[in-house]
Amino acid sequence: MTQIFSGPAAFAAGFRLIILPGMKRFVFVPLVSNVVILTGFIWLTINLISGWLDGFIGSLPDWLSFLSWLIWPLALISMLGFVLYGFNATASLIAAPFNGLLAEKVESHLRGGQVSFPDETISEMALRSLQRELQKQWFFLKRVLLLLLISFIPVVNLISPFLWFLFSIWMLSLQYLDYPMDNHQIGFHDMQKRLKSNWWHTVSFGLTHYLLMFVPFINLILMPVAVAGATWLWVDQVSTSADDT
Template sequence: MPLPALSGPDYLRQGLKLVLSPGLRLFVLLPLGINLVLFVGLIYFAGHEFSLWVNQLMPELPSWLSFLNYILWPLFVTLVVLMVFFTFTMVANIIAAPFNGFLAEKVEVVVTGKDEFPAFSWAELLAMVPRTLSREMRKLAYYLPRAVGLLVLSLIPGVNVIAAPLWLMFGVWMMAIQYIDYPADNHKLSWQDMLAWLRRKRWASLSFGGSVYLVLLIPVVNILMMPAAVAGATLFWVRERGDARLVPA
């Protein structure tokens, strides 16, 4: 009998528990190191440019409306934070994609008790690079037009006040796509079929994506939680598919 599905936070919590287990730690260290280097570089750059970005996005108000600056400034700070977060997440996942794909394979072996994947080797890892990078480019092609539309919206005075909540909703959906795609791709599920499957599981997907999104917004914690998100997404994939042969994680 299939095990019951979990809530979004439960998937993430179980994912963290899985990546901390002795059998999976090896597959976590490399993507963790890559994310750490990238995160430090991005924070250093963003720290120098942050005020400039906020000032460029803030609309110029007439003097009699200057009091609105105290309301709008936190909104546009939030908008810049979301944009920086999105950039870091997308770039980090593109670079770490082969390692994340391999981690998803090993997590699935642990939670299903079945090993239908090749044994770990550097040759096998290198063989995954073209496929995983191609899939990341497909995610980027899905993301960029929508992100550009939101960015344009962010630059239109008056209308841009709704940009931050739209970025948030889009970000939650993208987090579900980003991480659940790893196990889906390992099973050769096409991009369109993967999206259709997520839409059928829309509320469960958004629950998981929202949990990942909130945790990954926390500096330093986000680096540690990225592998947990991969593991949680793999558990989501297996449980939501209702695999009757699943064993407890």
């Protein structure tokens, strides 16, 4: 499979996997949390963007008014990146234990049951998943704060929308591809190295997820689809590059 198309292939597999018998009960909580939180963030985004941009553009001196056509899309991309981080962090913290369990069930199905996971209870797995999620969100937050700082530095802030875009792609890949790797207790830093060594898969997955977030209705079910798709990508491509089973 061409690596650049691995992201779309993973999401196509994710859509198929979540409707299989025995999977639906692990999809329910991530699905509901995604719908509720995404609806709230869409409302927040519309209000923030319209109010903040109108005020910012209105504050420009007359001699800079011609820049409004450029500022609007750049500021929109930056704002979307920030809101995307907020949505991702909130939804993922709530659904982390369920996403970990869904990834485990999907991988077991894909490998025909021929896979071993750490011997732990459901409560131990839930605690481990939550701790890993907090580690990921702290990793993301430090970079979000840096991007916010860049966004307020004159001239330099012209590149901030592109940095937000790249960060969003990387964040989405790391967020979801981490679930199957965490189930095998692969360390956080080792997980990042694996994603970097498989960077075409990483970029393709993150970019596909980013684009699908703007597709109505599909974005409502995107979280469990992304978990299942990331697990498929782990089984089909990423783990085989390191001989992990």
